[in-house]
Amino acid sequence: MDAAGNVAETFGLYWPNLIAQVILFFIVYLVLRNFAFKPIIAMLEERRRRIEEGQLNAEKIKQQLAEAQAKYEDILAKANAEAQRLIEEVKASGERLAEEKRQTATTEAQDIIRRTHEALTLERERTLAELKKEVGRLVVETTEKVTNKILTPQDHQTINEETARQIAA
DSSP states (O other): OHHHHHHHHHHTOOHHHHHHHHHHHHHHHHHHIIIIIHHHHHHHHHHHHHHHHHHHHHHHHHHHHHHHHHHHHHHHHHHHHHHHHHHHHHHHHHHHHHHHHHHHHHHHHHHHHHHHHHHHHHHHHHHHHHHHHHHHHHHHHHHHHHHTSOOOHHHHHHHHHHHHHHHHO
């Protein structure tokens, strides 16, 4: 032990002080570990856990945001498609209504033209009948004046028929 003692004396090592210092070191270490290191490590661990939760929450929020954006775009696309469909329906309905109105107007115009033609035909026939009657009367009067004789109803009818045939031709 002499060699170890010489080395210890050379370095100024005093065994009772070294043992006391080692014991004090372990006591200080145990106290620091229990009262300082554990709370600090627990606090650092809690902080690390919160940071991880924050990162996980941020990832969840990013995912939810992406899903919400996709839903928004899907809803917007559906709304645009529905709006386009409604516009097309309104256009088709407007065109159909315009065509129906045109057909109704055409039918009414044709009906008015037909009725006008009928009325004109009737008026022409009535006017022609009156004209024949008047011309017949005038012919009878003229004939009576020219011949200086009074005509019988049979003569009136014969002259009227002859005049009507000549006017119709």
